[in-house]
Amino acid sequence: MTDFNKKWMRYIPDHKKLNDLTIPGTHDSGTYPAYASSFLTKCQSMSITEQLNTGIRFLDMRLKSKKVGRYDGSLWVWHGIADMDLSFTDTVLRDCKEFLAKNPSETIFMSVKIEEKKPSSDTIKNFYKDLTQHNIPKYPFLFYTGTKIPKLYETRGKIVLIRRFGLAGNPDIGLNLYDNWPEDGSKKFENNGISYYVQDRFDNWKENVQRKFDNFVQPTMELAAPGSDTIYINFSSGTSGNIFYSKYSPSGIASIVNPFITNYLHDKQKTRFGIMAMDFPNLILGNDLVNRLISCNPFDFIPGNYPRHNDVIELRTRLSLNKCVDVRGNVSTNGTPIIVHDSNDQPNQHWRLIDTGEGDGFFYLKAENTSNSVLDVSGISHEAGAAVILHEKNGGDNQRWKFLKFDDSPYYIIIPKHAQYNKALAINSDSVNNGSAVVILTMTNSLWLEQWSVIRIS
Template sequence: MALACAGVLLFSSCEKQDGMQPENSVLGSADSTHDAVAYSLTNWMSSVSSTVSLSQLSIPGTHDSGALYEPVSGTAKCQNLTIAQQLNAGVRFLDVRCRHIDNGFAIHHGAIYQNLNFADVRNACLAFLNANPTECIIMSIKEEHTPSNNTRTFEQTLDTYLRENPDKWYLGASVPALSQVRGKIVLLRRFSAAATPKGIDATAWLDNTTFDINTAAATLRVQDQYKVSDNAAKWTAMTQLFSAAKAAAPGRLYINYASGYKPGLFGIPNINTVANDINSRLSTFFGAQTTGHYGIVPMDFADANRSNLIVKTNY
């Protein structure tokens, strides 16, 4: 793949690929323009006013961000790009699924270990933020699979990671303005915590639906309909949330998952059948949009081209 010049993006397929690309093959320095605003996907937040709330942005994200491995094709892999490549391609929301094992976190998709640990994810984020201090990363952390051989809680293990770089984490319970979190990881917490505040509280997450989370500090609206029997119905749920996000006043954080799977033969999930269709619809939709805030869009098989279409609506 070739690096594009100004206004032309690197394209990578939204379909599942067998091989990984080298770290520097994903758009790292090419600029794009929209309404006379120039930006690079590596630091697109540098062109956003610091007074803007994260709730007022269109933010590319990834679902099951560390899921690059699967024993059976189409059943567990959700991304072609590594964490570092995702960030360089404009992604600013990571969905991190951690199995609690041996008092540490291993990255899983269901029962499948992804040959990646939480420290690897965190280190990739910190390296990116050190190189691009105008950016922030929203990180959703959820416990995955069965815990094993631990002497402390999931929260206590996370605390050990947080203490290693406390200045790099935003643990407030409210949705911050960009000025509060440049150079930081914003925690979105999908696990229970004894000590709070510990990130934006999303523990009231519902299964396979569109729902609201309302706490004293933050309000969220989430579409996470991941069991997809009908792609058209999934897309309708997504476009309804896009419309609500664009019309919303500042404050409520919208998270609109583009991911899902179709139950296959013997109940084996098929991820690609959903991703290929929904990602194509996303490209068409955002290619036709003008300035507006559409919320966080976690995708399967994210790429720089689709990320750019989302990012450009911020300008």
């Protein structure tokens, strides 16, 4: 399957809930139309469709009517006093609907807030009416508006409404994040029987921006990691509080905080971090930040009775689940290097499992672009960093591979028989690009570069 990030929730079991997941998200998701020179206003550079395609599943929408005194039921995206000239009604919701129609396994979690500091009761009533009578009905069956945490099977192909506005006497709707929200801080609270922990310490970050990560973002990630019924929402965003500090604008702060989050995630084992709402997550090259967050989810890639003889699989590195083990150049020559490359659904990325017939759990991995060539450790080497190549099957132990799983991890460690006690299939670097070499490295059972998802093709 190509475009893993567009469909990553497909591999999460239906019974899982929001509080079981790690959700990459964006803060002030609709500010991408703002000019780059608008230091405090622009928090994103990707459109809504681009955000969703890269794997973002939490959207933070700040809305109000387009003009004072105008009433047609439409809602528009604002950031503070800045009009984004972006229609929530006709553009944002349309883009979400089109994405979900193409990717019906996915769920979008959408926070909706009135973009006024202290909206009046009349403003709240009108906003509620606009949302529930003009916007949600325009897209039938698109929204989940229940007040309890749903299971994924209830919300695939839908937007889960997260409410950050008051009701002003109207019936309850959506997951309630309005009551007890911390103003520029962190807080654990309970609404409607649901436990939340929100970290949104955003204002007046100057000079030592690392404190935003050290004192707020990381501690919240550590609280979320053990797992509980609490929904964690962790904003990595921030501002200098002063429009003249472009260095400490949302993009400037993201350029400091986002690498800390990426590095913190380095080789973390199976866990969950809740919703991570970020500014400019695409500042990290290769989409590494979003990819690492996605990989922390409780995936169920393949049945528990794997591996099985004669099945055809893809091997995807945990470091980037969009990338597959690949015979470089789609050739069949002995000695051809094995690399990782963006999934393209071609035979040189498909591997047939052939039982060695000795009852010891080892398999040959035959490349489907060849008649009889398999994954092979070059020169029968035991050295860390030894190349993995394509070679005609000859029965050698350096061509026999076993799939190991530890605890309830969704990922496999794959070991060669000739060096089965201390070596494993791996990427040669934590920085994964098209063409990165596949090698064997000393087995640790913990490094992400030696962890693989197995996805069945047939």
